[in-house]
Amino acid sequence: xxxxTETAAYQQQQQRIDKTNIKKPWIxxxxxxxxxxxxxxxxxxxxxxxxxxxxxxYSESIIILVVLLLTGxxxxxxxxxxxxxxxxxxxxxxxxxxxxxxxVEKEIPVEEVVPGDIVLLxxxxxxxxxxxxxxxxxxxxxxxxxxxxxxxxxxFSGDCTVRAPLSKVTNAVFKGTSVIxxxxxxxxxxxxxKTILGKIxxxxxxxxxxxxxxxxxxxxxxLLMYLTIVISVAILIINLSLHKPLFDSILFALALAxxxxxxxxxxxxxxxxxxxxxxxAGKKVIVKKLSAIQNLGEIDILxxxxxxxxxxxxxxxxxxxxxxxxxxxxxxxxxxLNATFQTGFYNPIDEAIKAASDRDINAFKxxxxxxxxxxxxxxxxxxxxxxxxxxxxxxxxNNVLAVCxxxxxxxxxxxxxxxxx
Numbered sequence: 001x002x003x004x005t006e007t008a009a010y011q012q013q014q015q016r017i018d019k020t021n022i023k024k025p026w027i028x029x030x031x032x033x034x035x036x037x038x039x040x041x042x043x044x045x046x047x048x049x050x051x052x053x054x055x056x057x058y059s060e061s062i063i064i065l066v067v068l069l070l071t072g073x074x075x076x077x078x079x080x081x082x083x084x085x086x087x088x089x090x091x092x093x094x095x096x097x098x099x100x101x102x103x104v105e106k107e108i109p110v111e112e113v114v115p116g117d118i119v120l121l122x123x124x125x126x127x128x129x130x131x132x133x134x135x136x137x138x139x140x141x142x143x144x145x146x147x148x149x150x151x152x153x154x155x156f157s158g159d160c161t162v163r164a165p166l167s168k169v170t171n172a173v174f175k176g177t178s179v180i181x182x183x184x185x186x187x188x189x190x191x192x193x194k195t196i197l198g199k200i201x202x203x204x205x206x207x208x209x210x211x212x213x214x215x216x217x218x219x220x221x222x223l224l225m226y227l228t229i230v231i232s233v234a235i236l237i238i239n240l241s242l243h244k245p246l247f248d249s250i251l252f253a254l255a256l257a258x259x260x261x262x263x264x265x266x267x268x269x270x271x272x273x274x275x276x277x278x279x280x281a282g283k284k285v286i287v288k289k290l291s292a293i294q295n296l297g298e299i300d301i302l303x304x305x306x307x308x309x310x311x312x313x314x315x316x317x318x319x320x321x322x323x324x325x326x327x328x329x330x331x332x333x334x335x336x337l338n339a340t341f342q343t344g345f346y347n348p349i350d351e352a353i354k355a356a357s358d359r360d361i362n363a364f365k366x367x368x369x370x371x372x373x374x375x376x377x378x379x380x381x382x383x384x385x386x387x388x389x390x391x392x393x394x395x396x397x398n399n400v401l402a403v404c405x406x407x408x409x410x411x412x413x414x415x416x417x418x419x420x421x
Contacts, residue, residue, distance in 0.1 A: 003100035003118035012114040016192065032080060036072040040221025041266050044228065051257055071267045075290055078274050082288045097128040117188040125179045130195045131186035132172050133157040138182035138371060143167065145176050146196060150315065150348060152180045166196070213294035217269070224262065232257040315348040317356035323407050332357055338392045341366040341381045378403075 045068055052061040095110040100118040110128040113119065119131055127141070133155055140152035147153075147167040160171045173179075173186060176197040193202045210218065232253040239249035270290070276297075277287040287293060320332035336357045339350035341364075365384045372379035378395030393400060406414040 002103040004114070004116050005102055009101060009112070009114050009117065012116070013112060016114070029076075029080065032083075033072060033076045036075040037068075039266065040218055040225055041262065042068065042071075042221075044221060044225050044262075045266065048257070051255075055255060067264060067267050071270045074267075074274055075270045078277055078290060079288065082277070082286050095126050095128070097125070098122070113188055113191055115188055115191060119186050119188055121173070121179050121184040121186060123179050123181055123183070127173045127175055127177050127179065127186075129188040129191040130172065130174050131188050134185045134187055136182060136184035139179065139184045140181040141173055141177050142180050143174065143177045146174055152347070155184065211289075211291045211295045212298070213291045228257050315352045317349075317352040322410075324410055326410065333359060333361075334390075334392045335394070337361060337364055337383055338379070338381055338394050341383065342369060342379055343371075 045064055049061050049064050049068070052058075052064065096107045097110050097113050098105060098107050098120040099113065100106075100120065105120065110126070113128040115129070117129070118134075119128060121127065121139070133139070134157060136156050139155040141155050142150075143153050143166075144150050149167055153167065153170075155170055155173055158171050160169055166174075172189075173184070174197065175191070175195040190198075192198050235256055236249050236253040239252060240246065273290040273293050276293040277290060280287055280293070320328055320335060322328040322331055332353070335353045336359060339347075339353045340361060342350070363385055366381060367384050367389060368382040370376075370378075370380040372395065376395070377399040378393050380391055380393040382389060382391050384390075393403075401417075404417050407417050409415050
């Protein structure tokens with residue numbers, strides 16, 4: 001496998017750049033500033049500025065206009081700063097991928113991986129693209145970012161069930177997941193926004209629905225707008241019915257409309273939310289959208305799944321029991337020995353076992369190890385204590401039971417295992 005040539009890879013990169021719609025920074029900033037004024041309250045105040053100018057109340061027009069500008073600029077600065085902070089965090093991480101091009105192994109930035117690249121994976125690598133496995137050796141991948149499963153998935157080359165769930169796909173690895181154990185040679189199939197992770201990220205970039213807070217503000221803004229129009233028109237009609245001068249009646253109705261406009265309300269809302277964002281920044285939380293603060297503040301109970309996205313993602317051992325369901329020190333001892341001496345396969349349960357037990361195992365010495373593989377689905381170690389040697393095996397329940405002939409009873413007797421169809 002020689003991999004792509006540098007020329008072919010460069011051509012694919014150029015095609016991808018040409019198809020990518022990259023907005024210039026000043027356009028992004030302009031759109032962000034405009035988004036600060038997408039609010040019925042703001043539109044009502046703009047209408048008030050126009051009316052005040054028409055009525056000759058220039059000082060009031062200037063005050064309202066200044067409030068409008070400061071409100072938009074404050075929100076713009078806060079959200080722009082949050083966006084820049086997030087971008088800086090992203091730039092701190094420089095991921096590279098090992099690929100084979102022109103039959104030469106080399107490291108390149110993850111962004112330069114293209115479909116057709118032969119990628120070489122080792123323990124600790126972040127997978128740069130959605131790939132099919134060409135060959136692998138004891139490969140286990142953490143896919144919690146996609147599936148929510150905190151335990152590593154076993155991967156190997158071969159066929160897979162058509163339309164299998166993502167967590168059951170064994171012959172492919174996916175962008176953004178990480179190699180926990182083993183090595184592999186894989187073929188990059190899709191990159192960028194075409195990967196599963198990329199599609200998720202792209203969907204999050206689309207214009208999101210208004211938050212409950214924004215909906216409430218919009219409803220309030222429209223209510224004020226309707227009330228202003230109805231009351232102003234009603235006063236105008238009443239004055240005209242009382243045979244008041246037409247021009248004076250119109251001026252009075254317009255002045256009333258200006259008076260009903262809540263000039264400082266948008267500024268108060270923005271300042272309050274910005275203060276909340278600043279307090280959260282003190283707790284090392286970046287608020288990307290100011291209106292999200294109110295939604296978060298309304299939460300009474302926050303429910304999270306097992307992905308570790310909001311939780312710590314740490315497995316803790318509650319108990320160790322024997323075949324009779326009784327608490328057993330011998331079970332925890334053997335589990336601790338296996339977890340401590342095995343070297344081939346990282347498992348969160350091993351870390352939980354070691355954290356839960358502080359027993360001294362210096363009297364035991366490792367003699368040998370049979371590493372885990374996807375055919376046996378077991379991992380065994382041989383230890384020695386004094387003149388006695390013990391093999392301790394762990395793995396998938398069915399595969400371990402399949403090689404068991406005896407089980408230890410409560411009174412330390414060994415009983416023959418019987419299987420029933």
